Amino acid sequence: MILIELSLFFVLYTNISNHQINEVLDGLLARGSGHRDVLEKKFDQTTMEHVALMETEAITDVVITDERGEILASSSGLDNYQEKLIQSYGQTEKEEDSIIEREWKTAPYVATLSPIEIEGERKGYVYMFSPSTVIRNLTSYLSNQFIFVMALTLIITLIVVFTLSKLITKPLIRMKEETEKLSRGETTVELNDHYNDELGVLARSINKLSEDLERMKQERNDFLSSISHELRTPLTYLKGYADIASREHTDEANKRKYLDIIKEESEKLASMVQELFQLAKMDENTFTIQPEICEIKPLLIQAEESMYPIFSKNKIAVTNTCPSGLCFYADPVRFKQVIVNILENVIQYSGPDSNVHIAVINQTAEVEIKIKDDGPGVPEDSLPHLFDRLYRVEKSRSRELGGSGLGLAIVKEIVKMHGGSVKAKNEKGLAIIMKWPKEGDL
Structure with missing residues (x-):
């Protein structure tokens, strides 16, 4: 920002100072042209003295010469520089008004030349001189003003930049401190998150x-x-x-x-x-599955048969309403593990002398499998946690029946790895509802 401001100030100062210098030079040239116009109307000694008299009270000087460079009238006495300048241009044939000296930095004067033409005949010249100190004072004044404004602008800029930087970096520093707390194991972090950016x-x-x-x-x-x-x-x-x-x-x-x-x-x-x-x-993502297109009903029957001794011991009746020939995309070994884990969970929560219903519903892109018991169900606030690791609804009862609290957690992970979903709900008993894809893109 400071570099941009300095560049803008430099460009602005250069343009304004050049404009002011050109105005001084153009004004001097216009003043000489005005005197020339008067003399072209009446070119005599009286008029020349009158023109010279008009410049005596001004800071500028006028010198009127004939066509050979001889001085006819002047508003003040000439110094060596003015005389040399007039002599160097006295024999020239300038056809129009011109600035003959513009080096205001080194020369004591800036000067203009206006030729006097009467009926097509050159009668003389009007020289206008203005001290270079006028331009130097003007540029010095502009420089001082620009330096003051530039310094003030830079101070304001620095104040604004540092203030804004502090305001912007303050939340970042706060975030840095809080993330360092996280790296140290402290998790009590509270940051103001009301910024809309x-x-x-x-x-x-x-x-x-x-x-x-x-x-x-x-x-x-x-x-x-x-x-x-x-x-x-x-x-x-x-x-x-x-x-x-x-x-x-x-x-x-x-x-x-x-x-x-x-x-x-x-x-x-x-x-x-x-x-x-x-x-x-x-x-650790090292648990592998080998899914394939397979028929559901034989896998369900195999899982039921593996659980038959426990069902028989607890007098649990199982009904299976899976249509024949219905296929889905799953790892057969892992699928049977899922069914066994769910059935073991059913035994734990429904108790002996209960019924288990397995229903398979064919949907458009997936297969829904519902395993439901007719037990007392579970409290509603426990449903979201049934698939958490080591979670138990009734700890003492579950431990007595041999549950580890890990079976449903494994079910959730296996179903998720297949791209399916699983949830639990109460339907006059506990129902575990799974959705498996028919085709795989794993």
């Missing part, structure tokens, strides 16, 4: 990042707390029953009983570790 967008992004980091931090803490609690329970069982079974006075029947419990808890622990491993691979 890029700063507001950036502030809102940082606030959202802070909220996301706080949520992730809380979820991580909750997850670590929950998983440590979940692992502690089977490990306590393993240690306790192993101690009891190792006692010498424990009979063989009780030893076998305790060993069966240890085996059962070990299987639960291994299953939970495997599920955690799968979730970790999903988070």
Whole structure:
């Protein structure tokens, strides 16, 4: 901005000073032309003295010569410079008015020449002299004024620039400080995001990042707390029953009983570790699927058959209304894992002596699969969290039935990897509704 202002001031000063100098020179030339016009009407000594008398009170000087350069009249005494200048132009044949000296920076005078013509015959010349100090004083005055205005403008510019810079950079510095807090692990960031510009967008992004980091931090803490609690329970069982079974006075029947419990808890622990491993691979994007076009009904039947012993033990009836020949795009192994996880969840929440309904609906671009039980359902405020890791509606009851709280989280991730969606809702029982694509673009 300062460079632009200096350039503009230089251009403006040059144009104004040149204009003023030209006005002085043009005015001097016009004054000489006016005297010449008077003398052309009456060229005698009286008129010449009258013209000279008119210039005696002015700062300018007039000199009237004949055609040979002899001085006929002047408004004041001539110095050497004026005489030399008249002598150098005395024998010339100038046909029109002209400026014969314009070097006001070095010469003591600027001068003009106006030839006197009467009936086509050259009678003489009118010389006009003006001290160069007039122009020098004018340019000096303009320079002083411009320097003052330029200095004032620069000061105002600097004040405005620094003020605006401070106002603009203040929120940026604040954002920098808050992002440094984020890098140190502090997630309590509050930035003013009411700006209707890029700063507001950036502030809102940082606030959202802070909220996301706080949520992730809380979820991580909750997850670590929950998983440590979940692992502690089977490990306590393993240690306790192993101690009891190792006692010498424990009979063989009780030893076998305790060993069966240890085996059962070990299987639960291994299953939970495997599920955690799968979730970790999903988070790292190393969990792979191999989707293909396959028929749905055989896969559902295989998943039901794998769960038959548990259904039979808990007296759970399963109905399947899937049309034959309906195909979709999925990894068969992962799809059966999804169905098994959902059915296990149904057993946990619906309890024994219940019914499970599996319905498949053919839609335009996708297939809807609904798995519903006739149990009590879940509270409405728990529905959005059913697919969260380690979330339980009834912790004690779920742990008693062997749930880890990871099954539905794995379901959500697998369905999402296939480009589908899953949700839960209460429909006189809990209903898990999934939508799978018919064709894949993975």
